[in-house]
Amino acid sequence: MIFLTAGHHRKDPGATYNGRKEAAETICLRNALTKLLTEKGVIVWNDADDWNLSRTIAEISKLSKPVDIITDLHFNAGAPSATGCEVFVADDADAHELVLAKSLASTIASVLLIRNRGVKKESNSQHKRLGIMRPIGRNVLIEVCFISNNYDMQQYDAFFGLLVEEMARVLMSKV
Numbered sequence: 409m410i411f412l413t414a415g416h417h418r419k420d421p422g423a424t425y426n427g428r429k430e431a432a433e434t435i436c437l438r439n440a441l442t443k444l445l446t447e448k449g450v451i452v453w454n455d456a457d458d459w460n461l462s463r464t465i466a467e468i469s470k471l472s473k474p475v476d477i478i479t480d481l482h483f484n485a486g487a488p489s490a491t492g493c494e495v496f497v498a499d500d501a502d503a504h505e506l507v508l509a510k511s512l513a514s515t516i517a518s519v520l521l522i523r524n525r526g527v528k529k530e531s532n533s534q535h536k537r538l539g540i541m542r543p544i545g546r547n548v549l550i551e552v553c554f555i556s557n558n559y560d561m562q563q564y565d566a567f568f569g570l571l572v573e574e575m576a577r578v579l580m581s582k583v
């Protein structure tokens with residue numbers, strides 16, 4: 409089973425640049441991935457758009473099992489020149505989580521033709537600790553690309569369909 413959640417929510421839009429809100433982008437990507445994975449027979453669980461992070465974590469924690477994949481979608485933000493994809497894992501990530509994260513980062517970077525910033529531990533994130541890493545399962549937090557970078561978002565828009573197919577392929581290969 410794949411727990412696929414959209415980072416941020418209705419009351420917390422996340423990063424906002426050039427009129428685009430992170431929370432809207434994560435919902436759009438979550439829904440497209442869920443549709444494709446479901447069509448391929450994978451069981452996917454989504455968060456609700458108005459849940460905050462604590463609610464999402466609480467709901468996942470009621471259901472998730474050690475072999476389930478827990479994927480939270482985000483878009484990065486920074487200086488205009490900051491670019492690329494990165495995937496966070498828990499500080500105590502196991503081999504399954506590291507392989508999944510590495511595969512997602514390299515796949516996204518090569519589909520979008522952006523820098524692969526690689527796999528990072530949660531202690532290297534701006535929050536130091538990521539709540540989405542706590543429910544039982546194989547947890548990854550994807551920063552797809554930089555919403556603050558025009559090139560990243562241009563590539564994201566241009567290759568959205570292929571990105572969804574390739575991300576779904578990676579996720580399916582690990583469940």
Ligand SMILES: [Zn+2]
Binds near residue numbers: 422423430
């Ligand atoms: Zn975010």
